[in-house]
Amino acid sequence: AQTIHQWPVAEIKAVGSPLSLGCTIKGKSSPNLYWYWQATGGTLQQLFYSITVGQVESVVQLNLSASRPKDDQFILSTEKLLLSHSGFYLCAWSPPAGRRQAPLFGEGTRLSVL
Amino acid sequence: GEQVEQRPPHLSVREGDSAIIICTYTDSATAYFSWYKQEAGAGLQLLMSVLSNVDRKEEQGLTVLLNKKDKRLSLNLTAAHPGDSAVYFCAVSVDTNTGKLTFGDGTVLTVKP
Numbered sequence: 020a021q022t023i024h025q026w027p028v029a030e031i032k033a034v035g036s037p038l039s040l041g042c043t044i045k046g047k048s049s050p051n052l053y054w055y056w057q058a059t060g061g062t063l064q065q066l067f068y069s070i071t072v073g074q075v076e077s078v079v080q081l082n083l084s085a086s087r088p089k090d091d092q093f094i095l096s097t098e099k100l101l102l103s104h105s106g107f108y109l110c111a112w113s114p115p116a117g118r119r120q121a122p123l124f125g126e127g128t129r130l131s132v133l
Numbered sequence: 134g135e136q137v138e139q140r141p142p143h144l145s146v147r148e149g150d151s152a153i154i155i156c157t158y159t160d161s162a163t164a165y166f167s168w169y170k171q172e173a174g175a176g177l178q179l180l181m182s183v184l185s186n187v188d189r190k191e192e193q194g195l196t197v198l199l200n201k202k203d204k205r206l207s208l209n210l211t212a213a214h215p216g217d218s219a220v221y222f223c224a225v226s227v228d229t230n231t232g233k234l235t236f237g238d239g240t241v242l243t244v245k246p
Contacts, residue, residue, distance in 0.1 A: 053232045062236045078233060109176055113232050121167040121182035122232050126175060
């Protein structure tokens with residue numbers, strides 16, 4: 020069975036500090052991977068998607084970047100955090116293109132920027 | 134781009150009653166439709182998804198109806214119980230390659246004993 024793991028569970032960071040969030044998918048090869056962001060009490064917005072190692076597409080500009088260094092790993096990062104980066108970050112996966120399956124989400128990382 | 138409206142924003146029902154949440158969307162090329170449940174502090178749990186060629190799907194006390202003519206998607210929880218209390222999101226997708234889901238704003242469902 021496929022499992023999706025996000026780390027850390029929660030972070031409290033200072034404005035201007037760097038950030039790195041991780042996501043690992045086990046049990047599925049060549050998944051499509053996604054990062055979503057959810058403001059507190061709000062809806063979800065896609066940030067990035069990746070369909071293969073080393074290839075990441077940006078959907079919205081939020082002074083964040085993403086990388087896919089391995090087939091099963093997706094990293095979200097920034098060198099300087101802003102207050103507006105606070106929220107809930109969710110990683111999701113779906114099978115490779117051609118198989119229509121709704122993305123499945125991880126448990127998320129809650130980020131507080133102070 | 135695709136826009137999704139979800140209503141009601143808050144819904145309170147008694148245990149055993151049904152709860153209906155409705156979403157309308159704008160893009161007729163929408164490929165599939167999903168409902169997710171989010172409990173407090175947790176990630177999203179996929180409840181059910183349907184492709185655009187499906188009008189009705191039932192699973193474990195949940196019914197999803199899709200009316201493509203009216204561009205309307207609904208979720209019906211029959212015989213709700215307190216454990217169903219959570220935030221429910223509809224999500225629609227045009228492009229399966231990008232996996233981009235357009236979410237509704239969510240419905241906070243409270244099921245009272």
